[in-house]
Amino acid sequence: MTLAGAIATSMVPARHRSRAAQWLPYLPAAVVLAVQAVLTLRLDNIANVDEALYINAGHAYIAEWSGGPKAPDYGGFFSGFPLAYPVFGAVIDHFGGLEAARVASLLLTFVAVACCGSIAAWLAGPDRATVARPVAMAFAALAGPTLFVGNLATFDAPCAVAVIGSAALAMTRRSYATAVLAGVIAGAGAVVKYTGAPFILVTAGLALLCEPTVRRGIARALVVLTTAVASVLAVYLPNASWINGGIAFTTTNREAHNYRDLTFLLGEYLLGMGLLTALALAGLILLVRRTRTVRHALIGCAMIGAGLAVSVSQGRLHEYTSFNKHLIFTALFLAPLAAQAAVLPRVRLVRPAVIVLSLYLLTVGALYRSDFMYHEWPDFSPVVERIHQIDQPGIYMGIGGHAMAYYSKDYPEMEWVEPFTLYGSGPGQMREEVAEARYAGIVLTTGATGSDALDRNTALMLDLLGKSPDYELAGRWPKHRYDTNEFYLYMRRS
Known part of the structure; x- marks a missing residue:
């Protein structure tokens, strides 16, 4: 037991000291998770469009299986x-609401952060594992995307825990049984969110590199790859015709829906992950300097490459949508290496200085970034409240319609749709549907969205509604505290 441990247990009554000594090694990790929980749960906003869409979809499937439409x-x-x-989220939402579904994501990120600690402990070796584990966990937890x-309540938390969990099993375990488990978990990550598919190769590669013998490393990598691919195909083949469009639209043939130039995206990356990237690079250098092996250099490079993969892919497409959210993969893969920068310096006084300064800077950055990310989507609650007051049945259309539908579950006579299908049909169809007064209400927002086509169609719709004798402006509200643009609600005249 360390001196600090002896001091801590001395404060416990004598009859409980042996038990306290057993639990003491877990205390730093518990403190990290407690801090993560507090910083995560401080975030508060209405349902994100994706949250509402996925949970609504899960409820729709459950209703269909129960004999509904x-x-x-x-x-x-x-x-x-x-x-x-979506089905998993809908079940939790049914019993505990959106807050419970969000807590489920928090618990999953706990597991992901713990996996980072296991990887860092393995990299640091037994002599420094005790310190490396909680430091890596803190570095991963104190990242804005992790808190966000x-x-x-979306696909992201289960995918993230599957990706880093499979990597942790591949790196820190040696049996073929754990290789099978790592493959199954990696495959599950690709099923839950298609972005997880490329990480199957990362898990297989780490299984290869982390084995001391090449032959066994190849064997374990093949086991991981085979079981992961089999898991994915077991879901994909029976449903290929159904999900091919989604895979192409969101992943393989994705086009930028929210275009930003590369300078802007690089700035976002540096704000969110700049410090952690610098620490990870320093940790890789110290790790290779200590072990003096090509194997550890390749392991470190593979982890950095995995952490940067999604960001580089989105940067190539100039896609800002989900860019900051996907930095959780960066945080999870870089945190174990970053911890090496804090525990491997030879000068003892350098270690606590690096840890304290890094944790302070990471905390400040995480508080700012997570709060910004969590309030990027507009607060439409005054709009929905006004619609419920009017209580006019019919079809409602608006950007964020899925989220508005989530809060309109007690108004079954109201049906919500997004405008993208109508906008894709062209200006002629838009004029026709406004002239026919097809919608009971239409919600529009002002301001640039990053999509020129969407902005043009919104401007046309605002012009059509302003000139229509069948619609009247029922209210306008600011989008949120960071945005001076507004919501416009047009209601069909009774």
């Missing part, structure tokens, strides 16, 4: 298998 075809545009997370995803 057929659920819409979500497979053509979901970024994950529609029968995976931990309070978001």
Whole structure:
């Protein structure tokens, strides 16, 4: 027992000291998770559009299985298998509401953070594992994307824990049974969210590199790869015609829906992950310097490459949508290496200085970034409240319609749709549907969205509604505290 441990247990009554000594090694990790929980749960906002869409979809499937109407075809545009997370999220929402579904994501990020600690402990070796584990956990937990995803009821948390969990099993375990488990978990990550598919190769590669013998490393890598591919195909083959569109639309043939130039995306990356990236690079250098092996250099490079993969892919497409959210993969893969920068310096005084300064800077950055990310989507609650007061049945259309539908579950006579299908039909169809007064209400927002086509169509719709004798402006509200643009609600005249 360390001196600090002896001091801590001395404060416990004598009859409980042996038990306290057993639990003491887990205390730092518990403190990290407690801090993560507090910083995550401080975030508060109405349902994100994706949260509402996925939970609504899950409820639609459950209703269909219970003899209700057929659920819409979500497979053509979901970024994950529609029968995976959405059903899970809907079940939790049924019993505990959106808050419970968000807590489920928090618990999953706990597991992901713990996996980072296991990887860091393995990299640091037994002599420094005790310190490396909680430091890596803290570095992963104190990342804005981790706090953000931990309070978001979407595909992201289960995919993240599957990706880093399979990597942890591949790196820190040696049996073929754990290789099978790592493959199954990696495959599950690709099913839950299609972005997880490339990480199957990362898990297989780490299984290869982390084995001391090449032959056994190849064997374990093949086991991981085979079981992961089999898990994915078991879901994909029976549903290929249903989900091919979603895979192409969101992953393989994705086009930028929210275009940003590369300079802007690089700035977002540096704000969110700049410090952790610098620490990870320093940790890799110290790790290779200590071990002096090509194997550890390749392991470190593989982890950095895995952490950067999604960001580089989105940067190539100039896609800002989900860019900051996907940095959770960066945080999870870089945190174990970053911890090496804090525990491997030879000068003892350097270690606590690096840990304290890094944790302070990471905390400040995480508080700012997570709060910003969690309030990027507009607060439409005054709009929905006004619609409920008017209580006019019919079809309602608006950007964020899925989220508005989530809060209109007590008004079954109201049906919500997004405008994208109408906008895709062209200006002629838009004029026709406004002239026919097809919608009971239409919600529009001002301001640039990052999509020129969407902005043009919104401007046309505002012009058509302003000139229509069948619609009247029922209210306008600011979008949220960071945005001076507004919501416009047009209601059909009774």
